[in-house]
Amino acid sequence: MTDVTVCDSTLRDGNHAVAHRLGVDDIRTYARAAALAGVDVVEVGHGNGLGASSIQVGLAAVDDLTMLRTAKAELRDTRLGVLSMPGFCCVERDLKPALDCGVDEVRVGAHCTEADVTRQQITMLNDLGVVAKGILLMSHMIGAAELLEQARRMQDYGARGVILMDSAGAYTQSDVEEKVGTLVEHLDIAVGFHAHNNLGLAVANTVTAVAAGATIVDVTSRGFGAGAGNAPLELVAANLHKTGVPTRLRLFEALDAADLAHTAFVRRVPTNDGITITSGIAGVFSGFAGPVRRAGEQFGVDPREILVELGQRKVIAGQEDTIVEVALELARRVA
Structure with a gap:
């Protein structure tokens, strides 16, 4: 079985849960804990990614470059990742300075029917030798065949992987099986899944995605993220450990990272209401x-x-x- 890559989005998606107010100490402390837990990628930034700090979607407490430099200083074998959504993120103003901070991996995101807008950034990153992956947001809104068409475009642009983002927490396990399975069967690159927990299925859907062939999964400590939150690091780690799925995660250290986040900045564990x-x-x-x-x-x-x-x-x-x-x-x- 292929090792599953775990991307910890606590310091990016989690920013949604505190109105983008994560501070330098939060970033430093958690990045160190996540690295000890063995996650492959620590994703850092404003909840909506590079360049998104604004009155419309929320002003961040810390600027992008400070966040990235702070996290990078705590990472050794763990990669530093960012989310870039064209429209928020400008290449010259935001993306290139972020790369200068030591970013190892950029996920370029677009609405699930608009993969075309990622072409410029993915091809540029590919030419620079930077790992670029595509993200299809709100992926519940279209069927598997159309998602495959959009994902193929990202693959053609040079993306090393495509992640389906269940931005609304609307997926059921059968949706995961169909959509992730379709991409796995027909793409030549890695497929990933980013869960939200609105229907209480984030962990089940993440495990189902792995069973369907996904080799990238996204997590946050305590599910710390927008709305009802994400798939919790600690529960995904426990389930993958119990089922023998190979990852770099160290179970007890993952549990420690979640406890630390809860103590340090998770003021309210996301719940369903x-x-x-x-x-x-x-x-x-x-x-x-x-x-x-x-x-x-x-x-x-x-x-x-x-x-x-x-x-x-x-x-x-x-x-x-x-x-x-x-x-x-x-x-x-x-x-």
């Missing part, structure tokens, strides 16, 4: 949970109704302004 569950059912980006709660309170409407309407409109990350628009329309209907 009416908002996050509705988000998963409606297929709405997990990072919308907080803004939807606030809009519901501001306009006196049920936040679950906001999520249902957002799902019907097929709103995606980056369209946060629509939340207020929908909340206002719902308020007018009941006025």
